[in-house]
Amino acid sequence: MxxxxxxxxxxxxxxxxxxxxxxxxxxxxxxxxxxxxxxxxxxxxxxxxxxxxxxxxxxxxxxxxxxxxxxxxxxxxxxxxxxxxxxxxxxxxxxxxCPYVQARAGLRVIANELHHSLLGFGDMTITRLQKYTGLSAKDAQEAKAREFSEPFITPKAVTSEQIVAAVEAVGFKVVVGDRFSHLIGPEAxxxxxxxxxxxxxxxxxxxxxxxxxxxxxxxxxxxxxxxxxxxxxxxxxxxxxxxxxxxxxxxxxxxxxxxxxxxxxxxxxxxxxxxxxx
The missing domain is CATH 3.40.50.1000 (HAD superfamily/HAD-like)
Known part of the structure; x- marks a missing residue:
């Protein structure tokens, strides 16, 4: 069977x-x-x-x-x-x-490592997130209801290799995407x-x-x-x-x-x- x-x-x-x-x-x-x-x-x-x-x-x-x-x-x-x-x-x-607060704190550390600001979902209002994603207000609110990870806008001035290196240096993992990347915990x-x-x-x-x-x-x-x-x-x-x-x-x-x-x-x-x- x-x-x-x-x-x-x-x-x-x-x-x-x-x-x-x-x-x-x-x-x-x-x-x-x-x-x-x-x-x-x-x-x-x-x-x-x-x-x-x-x-x-x-x-x-x-x-x-x-x-x-x-x-x-x-x-x-x-x-x-x-x-x-x-x-x-x-x-x-x-x-x-990892807890969401830990992912948020990690994103700030990684931004310092890269010497480049990183804009996460937690930094955006519902209206601003709608502009970036095209989601309705309800869908944007659900997308912001993170529990374990922090998506952020993939910076154009930084290579994916640089992002991965900075993320791994502080003990996280990252899924790099064309528009958005996702900071996740090391066991995720x-x-x-x-x-x-x-x-x-x-x-x-x-x-x-x-x-x-x-x-x-x-x-x-x-x-x-x-x-x-x-x-x-x-x-x-x-x-x-x-x-x-x-x-x-x-x-x-x-x-x-x-x-x-x-x-x-x-x-x-x-x-x-x-x-x-x-």
């Missing part, structure tokens, strides 16, 4: 990168839910952001926030034979990151979160069952997740897959999100005799 587990990024992977549409994924997610195949968001988003989306899509499986800084398992939908973490506001929380990361969740699911396997992991992502901040699954799948953008993901020999979904997510999930599930109706 094979237990499939699907790990998925959100923006540009499950959701369209421009419109954030996910409508065509809902029937597939409901079929996967009925088959007891977990669909686990692994994202840079906050718990507040993911909670809203999970309600809309109908997900109840665990989820990973802030680039692998926190794993959340609903207390009322805990699939494990144990309490996987501390109880907090209706969830068991596996804390892989999407790959670490995937490994932790796989271990939890292995603890409840029936005799003779094996886990097969599927990962879907679209950008360099998904690399750690995709490196830690059995079947990595890359969602292309309108101009094709991201250059850092397109040349690794990984499966490329036939079209952008959300339709490409549906097509890729149907195809990979067919390989394991799981028939989904798109």
């Amino acid at each position: 094979t237990q499939l587990i699907i790990f998925t990024d959100l923006d540009g992977t499950l959701l369209n990168g421009e419109t954030y549409d996910y409508g065509v994924t809902v029937p597939i997610i409901q079929q996967l839910k009925a088959l007891k195949i977990p669909v686990i968001p692994v994202t840079s988003k906050t718990r507040a952001e993911v909670s809203t989306l999970r309600q809309d899509v109908g997900l109840s499986d665990p989820f990973v926030t802030e680039n692998g800084s926190g794993i959340f398992v609903e207390i009322n939908h805990n699939p494990f034979n144990q309490s996987p973490g501390e109880q907090k506001e209706g969830y068991y929380v596996v804390d892989l990151g 990361g999407k790959g670490n979160a995937v490994k932790r969740l796989v271990a939890l699911y292995q603890s409840i396997l029936s005799p003779g069952e094996t886990i097969v992991t599927i990962g879907l992502g679209n950008s360099p901040n998904d690399l750690a997740m995709l490196d830690h699954v059995d079947y990595p799948i890359v969602l292309p953008g309108s101009q094709g897959p991201h250059p850092q993901l397109g040349d690794r020999g990984w499966t490329i979904a036939p079209s952008p999100a959300p339709q490409g997510w549906v097509e890729a999930v149907i195809a990979i599930c067919q390989q394991f005799d799981v028939e989904l109706k798109g």
